[in-house]
Amino acid sequence: MVKSAGPTAEPRGSLRQHVYDTLRRRIVEAELRPGQRLVERDLATELEVSRIPLREALRLLAADGLVLLVPHRGALVAPFTPADVRDLFDVRESLESLAARLAAERTDRAGLLRLAARLDSARAATRDGDRDAIAAANSGFHNDIVELADNPLLTGLMRPLEARTHWLFRLTAQRDPAQQCSEHEELYEAIAAGHGDRAASLAHDHITAGRQVSVALAAEWTDPEIDPEAVAARRRRRR
Numbered sequence: 001m002v003k004s005a006g007p008t009a010e011p012r013g014s015l016r017q018h019v020y021d022t023l024r025r026r027i028v029e030a031e032l033r034p035g036q037r038l039v040e041r042d043l044a045t046e047l048e049v050s051r052i053p054l055r056e057a058l059r060l061l062a063a064d065g066l067v068l069l070v071p072h073r074g075a076l077v078a079p080f081t082p083a084d085v086r087d088l089f090d091v092r093e094s095l096e097s098l099a100a101r102l103a104a105e106r107t108d109r110a111g112l113l114r115l116a117a118r119l120d121s122a123r124a125a126t127r128d129g130d131r132d133a134i135a136a137a138n139s140g141f142h143n144d145i146v147e148l149a150d151n152p153l154l155t156g157l158m159r160p161l162e163a164r165t166h167w168l169f170r171l172t173a174q175r176d177p178a179q180q181c182s183e184h185e186e187l188y189e190a191i192a193a194g195h196g197d198r199a200a201s202l203a204h205d206h207i208t209a210g211r212q213v214s215v216a217l218a219a220e221w222t223d224p225e226i227d228p229e230a231v232a233a234r235r236r237r238r239r
Helices: 014-027 040-047 049-062 083-104 109-128 129-151 152-171 175-192 196-209 210-221 228-238
Strands: 069-070 073-076
Touching: 014 040, 014 049, 014 152, 040 049, 049 069, 083 129, 083 152, 083 175, 083 196, 083 210, 109 129, 109 175, 129 152, 129 175, 152 210, 175 196, 196 210
Parallel strands: none
Antiparallel strands: 069 073
């Protein structure tokens, strides 16, 4: 007879999801810094789980591009190198411009109300100087535009980028939030007016404007104890 695991036992899948959600949040909110080692023993103790669901969660985070599993070193938060940031901007410039164009062509009143509410949240967070809330609102604004585009294929392509985009927003929170609000307002007006070409152009220019400063900041937040460029190169070779 198989003994019951008891009323407090949780299925391994649920533990894995708990660990995944917790570590994902801590990474994208920059509580865990790029390049920081993730010591299994310490994390298992802190999260009160065995190493099996922990390792499964780390593999999922590695698939998201948030964690690196380095042979003979263990797990670490992905370095998010200047090259990684440039790669992310390359993709965002193309896909988010398309999303803005489609949002302007296909948007509805309910979608515009959600986008306007997101702008209000960003303005309030900017007034309060709340960097966490600024990052969440600005990242959410970009995600909402993708939803307004109403293109399931585009949504599927953008979904794996959501965590890294929010991570980037949090790590670059010292960028001028008032300027970002102003650019978002212009983009909102173009979408609301149904001007697809202008929306696409504004989205492209808005994203491009953040490229140089973000790449420069990435050089500062990268862990100096590892060679992140070499790690990133190895990762590319494995793809």
